[in-house]
Every structure is written in structure tokens, then in C-alpha cells.
Amino acid sequence: MEQVMELRQLENRARLLVKCPDKPGIVSVVSSFLFKHNANIVESSQYSSDPENGTFFIRIEFHCDGLSNKSSQLENEFEEIAREYTMDYYFHYLHKRQRSAIFCSKELHCLLELLWEWQNGDLDTDIALVISNHENARPIVESYGIPFYYLPANKEIRKEVEQKQIQLMEEYNVDLLILARYMQILTPQFVDHFENRIINIHHSFLPAFIGANPYERAHIRGVKLIGATSHYVTNDLDEGPIIEQDVERVDHRDDVVTLKKIGRQIERRVLSKAVKWHLENRIIVEGNKTIVFH
Amino acid sequence: MEQVMELRQLENRARLLVKCPDKPGIVSVVSSFLFKHNANIVESSQYSSDPENGTFFIRIEFHCDGLSNKSSQLENEFEEIAREYTMDYYFHYLHKRQRSAIFCSKELHCLLELLWEWQNGDLDTDIALVISNHENARPIVESYGIPFYYLPANKEIRKEVEQKQIQLMEEYNVDLLILARYMQILTPQFVDHFENRIINIHHSFLPAFIGANPYERAHIRGVKLIGATSHYVTNDLDEGPIIEQDVERVDHRDDVVTLKKIGRQIERRVLSKAVKWHLENRIIVEGNKTIVFH
Amino acid sequence: MEQVMELRQLENRARLLVKCPDKPGIVSVVSSFLFKHNANIVESSQYSSDPENGTFFIRIEFHCDGLSNKSSQLENEFEEIAREYTMDYYFHYLHKRQRSAIFCSKELHCLLELLWEWQNGDLDTDIALVISNHENARPIVESYGIPFYYLPANKEIRKEVEQKQIQLMEEYNVDLLILARYMQILTPQFVDHFENRIINIHHSFLPAFIGANPYERAHIRGVKLIGATSHYVTNDLDEGPIIEQDVERVDHRDDVVTLKKIGRQIERRVLSKAVKWHLENRIIVEGNKTIVFH
Amino acid sequence: MEQVMELRQLENRARLLVKCPDKPGIVSVVSSFLFKHNANIVESSQYSSDPENGTFFIRIEFHCDGLSNKSSQLENEFEEIAREYTMDYYFHYLHKRQRSAIFCSKELHCLLELLWEWQNGDLDTDIALVISNHENARPIVESYGIPFYYLPANKEIRKEVEQKQIQLMEEYNVDLLILARYMQILTPQFVDHFENRIINIHHSFLPAFIGANPYERAHIRGVKLIGATSHYVTNDLDEGPIIEQDVERVDHRDDVVTLKKIGRQIERRVLSKAVKWHLENRIIVEGNKTIVFH
Secondary structure (H helix, E strand, O other): HHHHHHHHHOOEEEEEEEEOOOOOHHHHHHHHHHHOOOOOEEEEEEOOOOOOOOOOEEEEEEEOOOOOHHHHHHHHHHHHHHHHOOOEEEEOOOOOOEEEEEEEEEOOOHHHHHHHHHHHHOOOEEEEEEEOOOOHHHHHHHOOOOOOOOHHHHHHHHHHHHHHHHHHHHOOOOOEEEEEEOOOOOOHHHHHHHHOOOEEEEOOOOOOOOOHHHHHHHHHHOOOEEEEEEEEEEOOOOOOOOEEEEEEEOOOOOHHHHHHHHHHHHHHHHHHHHHHHHOOOEEEEOOOOOOOOE | OHHHHHHHHOEEEEEEEEEEEEEOHHHHHOOOOHHHOEEEEEEEEEEEEEEEEEEEEEEEEEEEHHHHHHHHHHHHHHHHHHHHHHOOEEEEOOOOOEEEEEEOOOHHEEEEEEEHHHHOOOOEEEEEEEOOOOOOHHHHHHOOOOOOEEEEHHHHHHHHHHHHOOOOOOOOOOOEEOOOOOOOOOHHHHHHHOOEEEEEEEEEOOOOOOOOHHHHHHHHHHHOOEEEEEEEOOOOOOOEEEEEOOOOOOOOOOHHHHHHHHHHHHHHHHHHHHHHHOOOOOOOOOOEEEEEOO | OOOHHHHHHHHOEEEEEEEEEEOOHHHHHHHHHHHHEEEEEEEEEEEEEEOOOOEEEEEEEEEEOHHHHHHHHHHHHHHHHHOOOOOOOEEEEEOOOEEEEEOOOOOOOHHHHHHHHHHHOOOOOEEEEEEEEEOHHHHHHHOOOOEEEEOOHHHHHHHHHHHHHHHHHHHHHOEEEEEOOOOOOHHHHHHHHHHHHHHHHHHHOOOOOOOOHHHHHHHOOOOEEEEEEEEEOOOOOOOOOEEEEEEEEEEOOOHHHHHHHHHHHHHHHEEEEEEEEHOOOEEEOOOOEEEOOO | HHHHHHHHHHHHHEEEEEEEEEEOOOHHHHHHHHHHOEEEEEEEEEEEEOOOOOOOEEEEEEEOOOHHHHHHHHHHHHHHHHHHHHOOEEEOOOOOOEEEEEEEEEOHHHHHHHHHHHHHHOOOOOEEEEEEEOOOOOHHHHHHHOOOEEEOOHHHHHHHHHHHHHHHHHHHOEEEEEEEEOOOOOHHHHHOOOEEEEEEEEEEOOOOOOOOOOHHHHHHOOOOEEEEEEEEOOOOOOOEEEEEEEEEOOOOOOHHHHHHHHHHHHHHHHHHHHHHHHOOOOEEOOOEEEEEEE
């Protein structure tokens, strides 16, 4: 019964994300538009990079009875406003669950965290498939009824593997790709295919320790905090828009093995937060930075 | 020159805080009202306790050319909307700096932090006067050109002292009273005089260790974190609406003296944050809780 | 090969924990004793509640070739020193893995975290069995090859259930009992059976919100941080020696459901840290407090 | 009276820091040596980089009646042990207060924090003098009775200025030099003069944002946490051994001015912790890293 109620609610819920040059009247025109269509604003957050000549961003979650029948009319009429205010905008309907793919390698802590959150109902996505260049995740993934694909990976066969990966992602209608400690580099062609839709977890507090072996380098440098960074993947290694970061305290007694253990705890919570925010449409990418509406 | 610009800007800036029963159209009507009066929304945050039959809260900061000449008209016209939507509301004009009084006792770390923030231009208030039941703060306070009043305090003379305190606060036109480790209890009459305008710092993570000697009691209990809590003062000791809290890690080696030292660092940053948010009109008190629009 | 090496190393490793009245010479006599027996100190931490007439605590981890053949002689000879200095002491040999039982109820996040840590080799214990008053943990527990027992629990049958639990714990030779969100109260008889060997996770920042429904009460009080506390169980509800605490920031938008979600993250990391430290013999209980040698 | 007691206590207190190749028996020989001389160990911390062929470090604080008359004999006799175990070692007598110089530039928050800690009795040092390339700190410094020297600084006159600085530091018998946001680069000659005795605060989470304008660069990169790092100064800019680091959360709304404000809070607490630990002889520099015995 509760589930039925919830489904009906989801059918009448949507999120509107807007980005446009800032000028007076935007909130007024958007909120009046929604009011006119009997949509009730449930949550709203906004940000202007500069009230004078800056860029304006707004995220509105609204409820609207009979939304599924009205959505195309809504979008059509909104198009006029969008044109007038030179808006980039996007309607996301909550009943259309986003579909995610997870790529992983040998270390499974981030994958396990995502599966755990998902099983608890805390990740609003369908995990469509898991792809790994190792076999060790298969039993746990398949125990959840999620398709698992083993695709060996190395420099020589990168192109063919990526072709196969893209094909699978299309076949499974994937909206979001999560790199849960996937230890392979992606080619520009692959990345361009999924712009702002690939979330990676890097095991350092970026921009410190870009690239390989960050814990080893953190140990050599003698830092007193280690961190992890979740970001959208671009073609500059570890340089994409940062979504979330966190750190933990370490000290001189912690060797590299211990740093990695502590780091795993940071990585899994940082990645799962970033994924959750993406799925809730809380993130707008602007240049090489993110606006995250908490 | 920059200062002049800034003053002119302040003259055209205001904040509108609204609280009313939630129903569709509030954002639309408020933002359209502002747009009609050529006011540009600079920052806006909102919260609904429940979109269905809950309470709606919004804080809008706006810029409006010629605001000083238009403010009374603005308020008059807004009154109509307010009546229709049963709004509690409040316009704060940024050129009207709020005036603060600070009460302290022997320990001066919170007072010093506030003076330091204020001197840096990070506290948007005039510190009108400082009152203490000890003389030791006088030199530092007077070195800033701030009037200092020594009023001895104890149970027997509480009434007369409070009478004198109220008189001084009225004489100095005080909007906000900050208890910066003022170690005297205030009577209900005094508190009622300044509802939701007295901010206290309690030296524990409330509701743990309500009342006297929290660090001693934290030590006895063997907690692994100690904290501080900033809250509005009500007539229930340490039970008022919490504005901000923070903690620091401690361990078995920390005696009470050390806990107090660590605690002082927490107290001063928690109090100064709470004061800053109050001065920026970021806090709405609702029942015994606060909504803080960061 | 590596595993073999490791086993051989464990066979030659032990920890010595000592508590005695502080007076000069303790470190000297203990370290000289170990040196005389060709034991090399690998890690050592100490604490004195007061160098004059206080209590002294030391934890030493040492390596000693051929330890298994020498341990009884070592203990016999140490007894003399212990008598002279009125020591409470304890030798723990690392090749004797401690055996743990986990009790849980319906919510499994703490259990899952412990299983995950254990599977990663990060919990130095054998999980001997899991007992729950719900059936939902059975599949996951049994998939790890760990015996699972369903024992229904309520006030009326508490005595019989506890009898059965004690019987199982004895049958499985359990050293440590972990209450991983086990939502039943234990009788004094049960608790006395396992003094300083039952670790509980309480879902609040103790001593705030002792007892039932801490998240609900945190929500009503409007705190800005929520926490969790791991402690040894005594016969005073939620009043036992605190091992570890942590907190996370929350705000006015977080309803009770959200507090619980955030809280689950705190609970699982706080409990697993406490358990790890216990298994590493890092904790000494003194009165109602803990000394934790990190 | 209390002060007298305290002075007498200080006269009988010392700290012994030792670094040597690890091998069995070090703790035994050192603690037996102290016991033989009627010294009571008050606090002791140790660390071994590797029990087999690593380096061993120990910090012992001890109390010894009549220490001032016995110290040279103590040191003489210890020399034998030191030779046998190839120890680097250092006795620090607590009644010999270390003398500090503070260098600052225009921004005074770190200076003020140090003065405040010092005035509270929380920094165990004599602040011998303050040198700045700006005049603005003079009134506050002189109000504490501390000599203030204005020495203009720029690339062209660096050598002469450093000559003058060194001369002042020698004249005032300075043990420790604190760079409290001193915005000038020091020459290798100057740095070599004070090896491991210059503590700097860098306004970023090193190794991220080495060099100039870290807050500007943090803003451009869009990090979600900003930090500060206290380290010993070496001839590699911002590459010296890290003593302490901390971070605070920021978001997309924080412009560079706000980052700097938040950063000032981190900088002052990180620097004052590092200075305190140095003064308590808690830090041992090993290669380009620090061992900090908390």
C-alpha cells in the first residue's frame, strides 16, 4: 500500500534545472509558470555567480497532479521562457529511474558500498550492470541479480574493450557510469561519449597526488591527513570537476598498507555521496567546477 | 572610494524573511512582487516543514536601486500579500547596522574572538557596549573605544543589576545581546525583554551536560569528544533553540584543565558563527528549533 | 608462503598489559625483564593517572623467538615482578585468535560492516556465531559460513533466551560479544557473565539521549550534530565505559528518517573501531572510563 | 606560592629525546639508567620505523629531585649508553624556557593567535621579539611589552635584511623562529642558519597549491575543502617536513575573499598547534617527515 502511494507520488514529481545569464525576474517568471500549471514547489535552491552579469542557476523540485499527462505541454510552454532568458534547462521526471553501470577492478570496497546503499533504497537508480577487468566481483554482483561482465583490459586491447563497453552501456540504456576504483585509463573517445556522466573516485585529496600511487606518495611526503576525491571524468587525468572530497587524520606510524585501509573508508563514503547527489540532480557542472545544491 | 561604493550598495540592499503556512504560489507571488519593484534577488533560501500543510520559510536578500526612498511603499504593498498568505515577515535594511551588547565574566576568550572578528570587518554590527561582573576585560575593551561597564553580580542583587543592565541596553539601543561566557543566570523578566535576541555559548555538546561544570562532568563520564553549543536563551536553562554546535576529540590523558583549553577553542568559534548568522538574518526560530539558512 | 611467514610471526608475538600503582622503576623492570628473555618491544604505550600516587598503565607488544615454548616460563617469572609492584597484568598471545559472537536485530548495517572488515582481514577475530531475534540476517551470515541462530526475544522469555545464549557462547568458546544494534535489554546476570567483554553501539552521542529513540529525540531537540557511542555494557543502561564516539553534521531539513540514515554511517564506523581496538588489546577499563592506546 | 611550587617542579623536570638504530634492549637500558638516577618517568612515547633494522625514536619526560645539580653528571653518564647504541639524543630542561621570534607581514591573525595563546600561558616560550616588513603590528606587539622591529623587505635588499634579522635573533638568543604569515622568501643561507627551527604556516593543504596564491588557485580548481599546513622550512619552497594540517569544508558559493576568511581560522589553529608541539619537544624530524608524539 505504502509502495503504491509512493509510486503515485513519484509520477507527479519532477525536477527542473536551469542555467542562464543572471538578470532580474528569473525566479518570478519560473515560479509563476509553475504556479500557473498547479505545480507546488517542494524544494528550491539557487545560486548566482554574480548578480550583475553573472550566471544564474536554479534547481526546483515540484509536485504536480497528473504530471505524466501534462509534461509535454509543460515543456513546450517552458520553451518560450527558456528562449527569452537564454536558458539551458532540463526536466527530470522522478518516475523515470536513472540507470547506472558500475566499472570496477580488483578492490571491491566502493562497489560493495554502492550495492549496500542501493539495497537499502538509498540510491535512486537501477544498477543495470557491472563490468570488471577481474572476476572476483562476480559472485556478489550476481547474488543481487545484477548482470556481471568480465572484460579483460590492458593498453593493447583498450580500443576493442571500450567498443564492447560502449555497446553494453547502450544495450542496457545506461545514464550514469560509476568508476568504483576502476584502475584503467579511458580514451578521449570513450569519455566524450558520456560527458558529465562518468563519476570517478580518486584516492587522494586532489589536486594533491594526481595520477598513480597516491597513498605511496602521501606516505613519502609525510602528510598528516589523507583524502579522496569524487569528480566527473574529463580527458585531463584527475582534473575533472570535483564533486566531493573528504579526509581522515593519519600519523607517522601509519604505513602505506594502513593508509590504504583508512583511505578505503574515505573513498567509499565520498563516492557514494557524489553518486547520490548526481542521481538527485543536485549537481550542475559549470566550466571545470560543480555547483552542488545540498 | 571603495568604501563609498560599498555604502551606496548597502543602502540599496535588504533582506526579507517570511514564515507562513505552505501552499502553492508563495515563491511566485513574493518573487513577482520584488520583480515588479525592480528588486533583484541576490540570494534566496527556502524551507518547508512539509509541502502539505506544513510551514514555509524563505529568506531573500535583494538589491533595489533607490531603496531608501521606496522602502515604506514596498512594505505597505507587501502587507497585502502578507495578509492573504497569513505571513509573518520582516524587512531588514542593510544600511541599518544592528547594535550588539556583549556580557562577559572572567574568561575572555569568547569576547576576544568577537572583538577580533569585528575588527576584521567580519561581524556586521556595532558593538555598543560591554558589561562584565569582573574588571579584567576593561583595558582591552576600552582600547577598542568601546564603552565598558563593570556591574558586580550575585544572587542577592540580581534584580537591581538586571534593572541597570536593561537600562544600559535601552540607552545604547541594543538589538542583540551576546553572552560571551557570562556566568550569571538571567531572570525570566530579563529574558522576556529580549526574546530570541540573546545568544549564549554553553560549554558542552547539549543536551549532554546541561548546567554547571560541564567539563568536569565530561571528564568524569570519560567522553571521547567534547563540544560547545550556541543557542538562544529561554527561561529553561540550556534548553533554548540551538544555533550551532561543534566538537573536538579528546582522550584519557586529557585532564579537566586540558579539556577547558580545548573547549575554549570550540566555544569561541561556535559562538562567533552563531552571532554572524544572526547578524546576517540567516536564523529563523521555529518552536524550540532554528532554521539556519547557510 | 607469505601466509606461512605470517603465522610463524604470530606465534612469536604477544602483548603484555599491566596496571599497577605508579612508582619509579616500573618501565625499567618490565623492559629489562623482556630484554633478558630476548623479547624485542615492537610497540609500547603507557599512561599514568598521576606520577605521584596515581595508577600506571602500560601496553607492550613484543616479539620473542620460540615464544610458544617459553610462554609459561615467562609468565611464571613475571609473577614475581607483578607481586612486588602489585600489578594486574595480562599476556595475550597473538596466535590465539579471540572468538567473537555478534548479536543483532532487524537493522543489519553494523553486522554487515563487521563482516566486511572481517572478510578484508581487518578484524583479528574468528566470528564464531551470530544470534538474532530476527531471521533476516540468516542468508548473508550463512553465506560466509558462519553459524546463525534465531532466538526470538521479548520481556516474557528473556531469562530462557539468555540461558540459551549463554549456553551457545560457552559452546562456541566466545571471548567477545558484540551488540551490533541488538535491540534487547540484557539482564544483570547476563552482563556479569561477560564483564568488560560486551561492546555495544548506542545511536547517540552519550550522555545525550540515553535510552530509547535517540534520533527522534535529537530531532525534537534540534541538535546540529548527531552521534554514536560505542561502550562496554554494564548494568546501568548506556552508562558503561565509553570506547569511541563520533558525530556528523545535520540541519533543520533532516527529518528523523534522514537522521537515521546519517546515523547508520556513524554507528558502523564507531562500532567497528571499538571492536578492532578491543581485539588489539588497546583498551584498558579503569573505573567507568577507558584508556585506549592508539 | 603556587608559582613558586611550579618553578621548583620545572627545575626538576626534563625531556630526553633519542633516535638510534632499533635493536632489543633500548627501552630497558634507557629506563634503567633513569631509574638508577632516581628519575621518575612522567610521560613516554616511542616509535620504531621497523623493529628489524629500522630506526627507533623515544621521547621521555621525567622528574628528578635535585636535577639542576645532577644534570651534567646525568648527561656524562648517558654519553656511554649513547655511544654503545649509536644514539642521537637531546636533553631539554624545562626550566630553560625556549625563546621565540615571530616574523609577520600585513596579515596578523596568526600573530594574534600566538600572542593570545602565550598570554594564556598555553605557549611555553618567551616571545623575544617580533619582526615585520609592515608597521601595523607594532601597537599590539608593544602593548604586550614585546620588542618590535620594522625591517622593510624586498628582493633587492634581501641579503642586508636577513643579515640584520640574524643579528637580532642572535642578540635576543632566539631558539625558534615562527613565520606567522611572513610573506617573504628566505635565502638558503638564512634557512641553514636555523635548521629545523623555522616553522612556517602555508595557506593550503600541501602538497596541493605549493607557492603563491593558494586560495585563488583553490577557487579556480573548485575544491570542496581548503586547508593549511604547518611545516619546518627547508630550501625547497613548501616542501619541508609537515608538522600539522587541517581543513574546512567550502562550497561553490565561497569566493576567494570567503576562502581567505575561512582559511585564516585554519591557519591560526594549525600554526599554534605546531608551535606548541615544537616547544614541548614532541617533534622529531626524520628525513623529510616528522614524528609527532602527541
